[in-house]
Amino acid sequence: MAEKLKLELVTPYKKVLSAEVDEITANGSLGEFGVLPGHAAMLTALKIGELTYKQGATVSHLAVNWGYFEVEDDTVTVLVQTAEPADEIDLERAKAALGRAEEALKKLTPEDKNFVVYEAALERALIRMQVAGKAARR
Amino acid sequence: MPTLKSIKKRIGSVKNTRQITKAMKMVSAAKLRRAQENVVAARPYAGKLAEVLGRLAQNVSSDVSPLLQERPKERLLLIVITSDRGLCGGFNANICKAADRFLKEHAREYKELSVMAIGRKGYDFLKNRHKVVKNHTNIQSNLNYQTAALIAQEVIESFVADEYDEVHLLFNAFRSVMSQDITLDKLLPITSSAGEEEMLPPQYIYEPSQGELLAELLPKHIEVQVFRALLESVAAEHGARMTAMDSASKNANEMISKLTLQYNRARQAAITKELMEIISGAESIKG
Numbered sequence: 001m002a003e004k005l006k007l008e009l010v011t012p013y014k015k016v017l018s019a020e021v022d023e024i025t026a027n028g029s030l031g032e033f034g035v036l037p038g039h040a041a042m043l044t045a046l047k048i049g050e051l052t053y054k055q056g057a058t059v060s061h062l063a064v065n066w067g068y069f070e071v072e073d074d075t076v077t078v079l080v081q082t083a084e085p086a087d088e089i090d091l092e093r094a095k096a097a098l099g100r101a102e103e104a105l106k107k108l109t110p111e112d113k114n115f116v117v118y119e120a121a122l123e124r125a126l127i128r129m130q131v132a133g134k135a136a137r138r
Numbered sequence: 139m140p141t142l143k144s145i146k147k148r149i150g151s152v153k154n155t156r157q158i159t160k161a162m163k164m165v166s167a168a169k170l171r172r173a174q175e176n177v178v179a180a181r182p183y184a185g186k187l188a189e190v191l192g193r194l195a196q197n198v199s200s201d202v203s204p205l206l207q208e209r210p211k212e213r214l215l216l217i218v219i220t221s222d223r224g225l226c227g228g229f230n231a232n233i234c235k236a237a238d239r240f241l242k243e244h245a246r247e248y249k250e251l252s253v254m255a256i257g258r259k260g261y262d263f264l265k266n267r268h269k270v271v272k273n274h275t276n277i278q279s280n281l282n283y284q285t286a287a288l289i290a291q292e293v294i295e296s297f298v299a300d301e302y303d304e305v306h307l308l309f310n311a312f313r314s315v316m317s318q319d320i321t322l323d324k325l326l327p328i329t330s331s332a333g334e335e336e337m338l339p340p341q342y343i344y345e346p347s348q349g350e351l352l353a354e355l356l357p358k359h360i361e362v363q364v365f366r367a368l369l370e371s372v373a374a375e376h377g378a379r380m381t382a383m384d385s386a387s388k389n390a391n392e393m394i395s396k397l398t399l400q401y402n403r404a405r406q407a408a409i410t411k412e413l414m415e416i417i418s419g420a421e422s423i424k425g
Contacts, residue, residue: 008186010186012183015182029345030345030346040343042342043190043193043343044344044345045345045351068190068355077190
């Protein structure tokens with residue numbers, strides 16, 4: 001059994017990350033889960049959420065948007081639409097997006113076609129702020 | 139024999155043109171580099187997605203997702219990707235011709251052929267010849283995944299709504315700076331490449347179920363395909379423009395040297411003529 005997990009994080013724009021890590025925590029469609037070396041092969045959908053990985057004592061956070069998470073032979077492949085490391089997040093922008101989404105949601109009913117869109121935007125903004133907050137505390 | 143002045147004027151105008159083509163070449167070269175980087179950057183994602191999809195698609199029946207549904211071939215949608223701007227050699231002409239040929243060849247096979255044009259040049263060419271249902275222009279100068287995803291979703295929606303039975307994608311794939319390949323991809327329905335894969339994959343844990351995952355993954359696959367095609371087309375466009383502008387600059391150089399030769403000859407002739415006049419004048423006074 002390998003001691004480390006190989007994490008590959010890919011978005012349509014670039015390969016964000018390719019690193020050896022000790023532990024990964026992510027927000028799956030059925031809830032949060034953690035992966036350690038030696039995990040069984042698995043494929044799952046990711047929700048908008050936070051992805052955390054540990055390298056030794058350092059913990060890194062990323063805000064990820066909708067995607068997939070695959071484990072096989074201690075290789076973890078994460079396919080996401082966007083991934084932002086905590087220190088790259090524009091907090092002002094996230095706050096502005098949050099405000100916009102909240103405004104829009106007030107006017108809409110859950111039946112509206114755009115409701116889901118704004119709800120997702122709201123969630124993204126919240127996650128970004130949450131992740132950015134963690135970076136600041138560190 | 140053109141006059142000295144007119145030749146000089148022509149040299150000036152050709153020089154101006156050369157300056158423009160040179161500048162355009164330089165701009166295209168820079169843009170090409172960026173576009174190429176984008177193509178390369180998008181590759182891992184597309185590759186990984188195809189990998190995951192391939193694994194998932196094994197032993198799954200086609201009724202998990204409407205995108206896998208094979209229907210009788212009656213209505214076809216062809217998506218043609220061209221550039222918004224001209225001056226790039228045969229880039230647009232070739233793809234338009236290919237689209238035209240494809241549509242004519244398949245006119246008998248299908249009851250209804252529709253076209254979605256991406257890029258102004260293709261739209262201009264095809265709108266009077268075929269049934270263009272939709273066009274997207276001015277998206278390529280600032281291309282991002284969201285735009286591609288929106289187009290893909292639109293296509294998926296109309297496919298699911300039973301407006302089309304098949305969707306094909308025609309675009310210029312980027313091979314090298316000098317050459318582009320006209321590529322025709324079948325976008326929908328997705329044909330699962332079942333069978334020839336290696337033995338059973340390792341036991342996977344699927345969360346949620348395999349079918350649900352696949353149903354969610356397939357639209358992404360379409361999005362990525364559209365995105366990739368757009369990226370390739372943009373890179374190919376800049377490559378084609380760069381080559382076209384390069385040869386235009388060369389032609390201009392050639393023309394300038396020809397005109398300069400002509401100009402010098404004309405100047406020489408004028409001097410000789412003047413000398414003759416002076417000499418003959420002097421002769422007549424003497425005599």
